[in-house]
Amino acid sequence: MRAEPQDFSRVLSSMCTEPHPAAREAAETFLATNPGDPGTYQTVAELEGDAVDALGEIAGLDEPHGYIASGGTEANIQAVRAARDLAATDAPNVVAPESAHFSFRKAAGILGVELRTAPVDSDYRARVDAMTELADEDTALVVGVAGSTEYGRVDPLAALSDVADDAGALFHVDAAWGGFVLPFTDEEWHFDHVGVDTLTIDPHKMGRAAIPAGGLLARSPDVLDALAVDTPYLESTEQATLTGTRSGAGVASTVAALEALWPAGYREQYVRAQNNAEWLADALDERGYDVVEPTLPLVAADVPRSLFARLREEGWRISRTGAGELRVVCMPHVTREMLESFVADIDALARTPSTVE
Amino acid sequence: MRAEPQDFSRVLSSMCTEPHPAAREAAETFLATNPGDPGTYQTVAELEGDAVDALGEIAGLDEPHGYIASGGTEANIQAVRAARDLAATDAPNVVAPESAHFSFRKAAGILGVELRTAPVDSDYRARVDAMTELADEDTALVVGVAGSTEYGRVDPLAALSDVADDAGALFHVDAAWGGFVLPFTDEEWHFDHVGVDTLTIDPHKMGRAAIPAGGLLARSPDVLDALAVDTPYLESTEQATLTGTRSGAGVASTVAALEALWPAGYREQYVRAQNNAEWLADALDERGYDVVEPTLPLVAADVPRSLFARLREEGWRISRTGAGELRVVCMPHVTREMLESFVADIDALARTPSTVE
Missing domain, CATH: 3.90.1150.10 (Aspartate Aminotransferase, domain 1)
Known part of the structure; x- marks a missing residue:
């Protein structure tokens, strides 16, 4: 096999990076484990609890509910899915700024919800008036971005949280890329700053874990319950993830990176x-x-x-x-x-x- | 970090296994690559083409369309999604035997399609009469299992393919676990045996690649086109996967395992x-x-x-x-x-x- 590993010396486009050495080592150690089957792979399942707790600490949540996803796209899809299934409407919509990641378009198509996108202001941040105008009683989720994919901008999240409240919707913050840099800025972005219900924070981006390691966090266990399906022929009984079998490498390398680098x-x-x-x-x-x-x-x-x-x-x-x-x-x-x-x-x-x- | 790698010496429950040494080495080499961003990570994107071609060879398809998914759950969800979006109905349903993997229930919930499950016969195989009875003009997909999760059974796939044809539906075969053992049996299970439209075959199960490495194959490019979303700020323009960032480890280890072990x-x-x-x-x-x-x-x-x-x-x-x-x-x-x-x-x-x- 002509295996040339990736050369990062001219990579300026990616939101992924080389894993931290401790994260790489942990990923290699846990390569053959599956946290999707916690009854069989118990050690890595416990590590996932540690990873979620550590992400909760970064994101201002004492008792986080969540899991290590395949990446930000899965975490965003799952936030939309939970909001859809918890909303009391037959025609749910999601209100997001046009700067939101394309995974929200993917989510809308997959989940059959209407995506309403609001224009941004001259500094590429969500316009609160436009978001307010789009939200109504059928809005299941309002999305704010904390570190946008195109310009690295942070939306006015406190105001967007109010938009969600007024509409009776959940509020999701996409900090997939920003979550590991925002703690060192003055931005208000996390659960303890504003009324966030769910949040995406990806260890495999600025967190320096190995791919695949995304993070979905929720304030309430109801979100995870809404995602859970029964799992016959596994010794565990429920599974709240989008995928089934999952990579233990992502979980273990998240724990290792956080131990090495936070804060x-x-x-x-x-x-x-x-x-x-x-x-x-x-x-x-x-x-x-x-x-x-x-x-x-x-x-x-x-x-x-x-x-x-x-x-x-x-x-x-x-x-x-x-x-x-x-x-x-x-x-x-x-x-x-x-x-x-x-x-x-x-x-x-x-x-x-x-x-x- | 208390890193105890998985001990497989008493694991009898898992459909995953220890990767082949060559697959492990390739996974470690390509740990920091993302085939979800092929413009940046070109080598691993080319390897993915090789992987799909090799899976096509196993599954009897000369010009396969497909990709390396996070696992069988993603591949099954995507098959249902493509069928839903290609079907000319507002109320699509999926007809599957009750022996089908629980990912089809997950897919139905996520995608808003009705899942109709047919009873199996005394040997745990789909009952063709029951499947026929459930299929109608709103059926988007008929599912057959080639190696069921509970009993390792292969459904009467040729007959189920006819059920799909008669209903104007696509026919999907779930060979997630069976795909790497069935080539050495007399079973008729793949694209060249019966009228299969899409097929799940997971390198990270019997194929001995590293997690996460599932496989989705399609006879027609229309299936992948139905799944594609536009991707701004990537140099590639479309993405047909469920997740965004993906593991290059899964892709590279699939190629390595297939080179080492097939046939x-x-x-x-x-x-x-x-x-x-x-x-x-x-x-x-x-x-x-x-x-x-x-x-x-x-x-x-x-x-x-x-x-x-x-x-x-x-x-x-x-x-x-x-x-x-x-x-x-x-x-x-x-x-x-x-x-x-x-x-x-x-x-x-x-x-x-x-x-x-």
Whole structure:
């Protein structure tokens, strides 16, 4: 097998990263375990309880209910599913900002709920007035984003929580990517700050656990109960996850990463990433490109399409926002040297004529 | 971290197993990759194509469409989802035998389709007359099982394919567990045998890949198209999976396991497992327990509830069928020595009085 492991030296597009060494080791140790069958795989099932408790500590919840999902998409789908099944309506809808992750569109299609998306303001944050207008008595869930995929923005979550309350809906916060950097900012984002009912926080993104490790947390056990199905021929009796068999690697590496990095290691990682993002934003601004200021470690800038294409030809793994801007996620594997090299390539390419377009 | 890796020496209940050494190595190499973002993680995305092609070869499909899912539950949910969205009805239903895996109940709840379950015959196989009676013009999918979870039975798939045809429905075969043993039997189960539209076949069960590695295969690209959602801010444009970020470990270890074991290694593994199952069935029968004869490497037997409980106290990881029978899955890690030790414990416990019940 021609197995070349992933080279992260030019990856600027991913919201995943290299796992922490302790997380990698734990993942390898627990590779052949299945927390989806806790009666058989008891050790990893206990570890999952530890992982949920630790995520609860980060997200301001003393007695968290939840589990380690395959990722943020599953966690978001499950939040919509629970809200749908707990809502007292035959035509449930979900109100979310248009900046919400595409997994909410996927969830709506799968679950047969109407997704209503509200425009964002000039700083790419949910417009509370627009969200309010969309919410009604059939709204099962209001979604706020804490670290948006495109611009790393945090919605006005306290106000959105009120929108949910007024509509009699549950309030979900998607902190899939932001959850491991927000604790070191002044943002109000978690269960102890605002009236959050469910929250997505992914260890395999900024948390440096191994894929697949997403996190779904809920304030009330009712949410997990709404998701549970009976499980004959397993010694456990219920299963609240979307998938059946699951990876023990994700669970064990979550526990290991949290033990190694919470809180000091994550704080240090955040400071370095945020400094890198600000350095890159300044460098692009100095070169005349329109930059979206990074409030979290994610930079967007309006570079010409031809330059973008040539940077990809140089091997840079970069992606675009919906509006077509260059988007760079300053994950832990993204060093200052990488960014310097990236900017040097931009300078070199900008000097040579393009044959594209 | 108190990391005790899983001990498989007394695990008789699981449909997962220890990965093949080559599969473990590949999983570790590709731990930090995400085939859900193929524009960034190109190598593992190419490997996924190889994996699907290899699964197609096993399942009798020259040009397979599909992907490596998180497991059989996801693959089954996705088959129901595609059928629902391709069906020309507002009230779609799914017709399955009551022996179908509980993931179909989960799928029905999530997707808002009606699940109609037909009784099985005295040998635990779908009754064609009952399936025919349940199917109608609103049937989106007919399900047949190729290696049932409880008894390892293979439904009369050719006849069920006709039921699907007559109803204008798609036909799905769940070979999640059976797919890597059925090639060495006389059963007709795959795309080249009968009119299968979609099929679940899990590398992380009998295929000896690392969790999470399920497989969804489809004869027509329409199925994958029905599942696809747009993906902004990824360089790829569509995503047909249920989850977003996915494990490259599952993909890479699937390729490695298939390279190492298909077909000779899997044949040898099947023969050993089937012999073990027949040995255990004989041993239990000799001791006076009612045994369900193993047509595939899975044994069920009616042992007293108190004996079952005491075997679990001895550390045996065993599970029960819905009818309460002891259920032993002869996975590759289950050796003759393990089974001899298990039967010796049954003998010892049967000689000593029980304090339970």
